[in-house]
Amino acid sequence: MADVVVLIVAESWHVLVEASPYVLFGFFVAGLLKGFVPDSYMARHLGRDSFGSVVKAAIVGVPLPLCSCGVLPTALGLRRQGASKGATTAFMISTPETGVDSMAVTYALIDPIMTVIRPVAASLTAVFAGVLVNAFPGKEEPLPMASVTDSCGAGGCGCGGSCPTEPQEGVGVRFRLGMDYAFGEMIGDIGRWLMVGVLIAGIISALIPEDALSGYVGSGFLSYLVMLVVALPLYVCATASTPIAASLLLKGLSPGAALVFLLAGPATNGATITVMLKTLGKRAAGLYVASIVIASLVLAWVTDRIYDALGLDIRAVVAEVDELLPHWAGVAGAVILLILVARSFIGKGRKH
Template sequence: MLDIIIRVVTESWHVLVDAGPYLLFGFFVAGLLKGFVPDEYMARHLGKKSVGSVLKAAVVGVPLPLCSCGVLPTALGLRRQGASKGATTAFMISTPETGVDSMAVTYALIDPIMTVIRPIAASITAVFAGVLVNAFPDKKEPLPMASVVAAPDECGVGSCGCGHDHCSTDENLSIGAKFRLGMNYAFGEMIADIGRWLLVGVVIAGIISAVVPSDALDQYVGTGFLSYFVMLVVALPLYVCATASTPIAASLLLKGLSPGAALVFLLAGPATNGATITVMLKTLGKRAAGMYVLSIVVCSLALAWATDLLYLSLGLDITAVVGEVNEVTPYWLGVTSAVITLLLVAWSFVRPHSHNH
């Protein structure tokens, strides 16, 4: 038993060392986005009930570092500021499925091709869902539109206690103040929100690496559409953010999971959970919520098949690539980044949380 625990801790540490530098870089870029891109800028571009507004919502959501918890109040704010149902749906899919932080970790733990595929797949799923929702509107009346700037008591509506301040930032702040605000968000609130989930994901990855036999997935899950469906069943009810899902997917890839099946997990896991579906039912209606889930299922399966086909046609063995990730960055940098990440997560447990900047 002690031997297994030591193996799990060792494997988990290796995952964190590999991901650490990219993770911190991802948080840094996330902070820049938060500090310098005003929330109102997005709302102004997402109001029309057109394919263009859906496309914009999907593209805007891709780099944003919000998990499926943090995206709910933001998406609700966009809806109340005039975004169409389709644009809101697209934003709610592309935002949690990927982000600058998760893309950085995907590059570190998986490979450059999956790093590119992931945001493209998230965008395709989001646009598909948004166009579908706009094409088949619910008979229910839409939410009344609020003014562009939400009232103070509406800020953070729909929050699930992640500690984010989802209120708009003041455009009159100096560059230095915006930078500080962004960094405080990234290395304070954001670490508090997803840091512990990331560590859970790292430990799960460590358990998979240490305990699961290397041929287990080939033996019991198989390949092709059976493996895609198995990953869907696992991922749909799971609450896991995009960053935390990456080390788990990387460990599964090392155990023989196909790139396509891993993509199903990376897309469906972060985008669906009980809280998201409940909020969608309440704010956008049953039809939109149904199309949201249907779009994720259909697109995950289709994109998984296309991904496996791509890797096959390129003659790439993803298991070999994933196994070599520790050669990407110097070991000392990985260790330093892993220690900093652990200290930031530990600090998030003890620091006083405030909803005001």
């Protein structure tokens, strides 16, 4: 038993060392976005029931580092400021499915191709859902004025998220506020779940034999369905889902099936569906889930065809990620990240 625990810890540490520098870089870019991109700028471009507004919402959401609960106050704020149902839906899908932080970790732990496929797939899924919602809007319940603020720090989601705020004037002030958000609030919201994802990845690496998934789960459509069944009820943020997906790939999961997990896991949970039911209506909520399911399956098939056409063995690529950065840089990043996560826990404990 002790040997198993040591092996799990060793594998988890290995994942953390490889991912940490990219996670920290992702947080830094996220802080820049938070400090220098006003929320009102997005709202001005998302108001019409048009294909263009849906596309804009999908693209705007891709780099933002918000999980599926953290995105709720921002999305509802956009809706209250005049964004269409379709644009709001697109934003609520593309934002949690990917972000600058998760893209950096995808590059570190998987490969450059998946790093590109992931945001493209999130954008296409979001556009597909937004167009459907605009085409079949259904009825909409009035949004209570307290809903946006009440959903900040939504319980049961695993991440707090922040209410939309306008950055203050001054480059220095904006930079400081952005960094405070990224390495303070955002670390507190995402950090613990990233550590859970790293631990799960370590358990998978340590306990699941090589080729186990290819033998039991299979490949093709069956593996996609299995990943959907696992991902849809599971809450996992985009960053934390990445080390889990990387470990599953090493055990024989296909790139397409991994993409299903990366798309469906971060975008769905009970809080998101509940808010959609109350604010956008039953039809929009149903189209939201259906769009994620359909798009995930189609894009998974396309992804596997891309890797087959290129003749790439993704497991060989994932196994070589330790060559991306010097080992000392990974260790330093891991130590810094652990200190930041620990500090966030101590800060929350003092508040209580």
